[in-house]
Amino acid sequence: MDWSACRAMKLAGKDEIECQSLLSGGLVGTSGTEINENPYSVLFAVPPIASLLLIIISLYGVLVQVAKNRCNLVVGLCLSAYSFFLFGWHVHEKATLMFAVPMGLLITQPKWAGLYWELMMVSTFAVFPLIFRPQELLLKWAILGLYAPACWWGLQNFTHPVALQPRGNNQGVHKPSVPWLGVLLLTICGLAEVFCSVVHPVSSLGKRYPFLGLLAVSVTNAVTVLYLWLRLCAEAQILKFGLGLIGSLLVLCCGRFLWVFFTN
Secondary structure: OHHHHHHHHHHOOOOOOOOOOOOOOOOOOOOOOOOOOOOOOOOOOOOHHHHHHHHHHHHHHHHHHHHOOOOOHHHHHHHHHHHHHHHOOOOOHHHHHHHHHHHHHHOOOHHHHHHHHHHHHHHHHHOHHHOOOHHHHHHHHHHHHHHHHHHHHHHHHHOOOEEOOOEOOEOOEEOOOOOHHHHHHHHHHHHHHHHHHHHHHHOHHHHHOOOHHHHHHHHHHHHHHHHHHHHHHHHOOOHHHHHHHHHHHHHHHHHHHHHHHHOO
């Protein structure tokens, strides 16, 4: 995020800003700075204790709902894993499995099948930056292109039909319907991947802004993962709590960005 903010400042003419950190600067030691120093160019340094406090705050809302039996236990488990993924001090892309796998315990219920499918598609797309060599391009497209319909077909067969109330002389069963919002999310992810892997390298943007392709994938990942977290928050009846937490962090980051922008 700091890397993106720094690049945005450079595009706005703030050439004196030095982009000190890489995409994972300060977290896995790639920036060449000490952990106790601020490895970032624009945003705040985030010490482990601050990350721990954010996790505790995020867990509080979930635990209260579970204790009051207002939230499905498995959904609470997924939200707890989400807390560590979103606010953990050092998180890898593969950590999306922490909240995607437990959700599989609910796939026999049509209500959750669509949300589980969306989680799995986003989790699969989230690890695509790890497959970055040109010769692996068709492989990762094939993975997502084949896994998406295969996963939905499996959900259709493993989900238990639930009888609906009869209307007149007709009685039907409720099977999971196609999650069109999930299809839209998958389409957006696909467009971001095509831009990063195909359009960006051969266009003039690739030479002027070499970071733009990976930035598009990163932003898409962030938005889709946050959206699904808010979907789970809504199911646990803590949507306002989740929006308030994310909103507060965004206000802090935007405030820091503006302060650095106007004081340099």
